[in-house]
Amino acid sequence: GQNTDISSGKSFTASAGESVSLFARKSGMKLFAGKGKVDIQAQGDAMNLLAKEDVSITSVNNKVTVSAYEELLLTCGGGYIRLKDGNIELGCPGNILLKSQNVQKMGSANINVTPPELPVGFSEYFIATDENSGQILPNKRYRITTSEGKTFEGYTDAEGKTAEVYTAKPDSMQIEFI
Known part of the structure; x- marks a missing residue:
């Protein structure tokens, strides 16, 4: 048929012993939670997000936290920002432009973040x-x-x-x- 609709008054659970794939050929895909948070986990391997066009990550009312246990790397056009071993490394083939009213140099500081544990399953x-x-x-x-x-x-x-x-x-x- 043309359409298939699945609904549940309480909860809907799908599980598979091997794999699950979802594919929308023409009109995109949406995942909404009207209330409550959305958790996405790759419990045994890497997670990849890839888009042909822009990727946006936005918090409407709060903050966005990005953390990594070993290294955080931002790259674009040959330039990069690397956070690793408590150091921040900047590199680029062009200029570093710092636009600020003032730059303050202060003593060292750190934030220790405990990585969340993945559920065993x-x-x-x-x-x-x-x-x-x-x-x-x-x-x-x-x-x-x-x-x-x-x-x-x-x-x-x-x-x-x-x-x-x-x-x-x-x-x-x-x-x-x-």
Whole structure:
């Protein structure tokens, strides 16, 4: 069809054991949070942002903080600003223009920022067995509910296994067979 719309009155969760891709061929893509923050994490590798045109990062009411554990590097047109090992290095093929009413040289100072820890992540599947006989239950319908209220539904496979459940952190879960 022309359009597919998905909506949920409470929450919508999607998880995959391998990868997730989203692609909009013509009209762009939007991600909004009406309330609450937006977290984007690459928990096991690098994160790349690439645009053919401008990239803007704006805070409407507060500040923008950019931090790196090892090095922060800004480059453009052969010039650069490098922050590394407590030093600031400026380099450019042209001139450095300092436009200011006054320049004050003061003693050294620093800000120690503790980098946030990435969540470990959690994935697990369960095997459905009969309480009395211990026999494996294939093709049994189940519902798994996390302590946060997220639900995962499906049918056990031929070996009685549920699909793997992925959460950001280990969580207590309730399994119902329905």
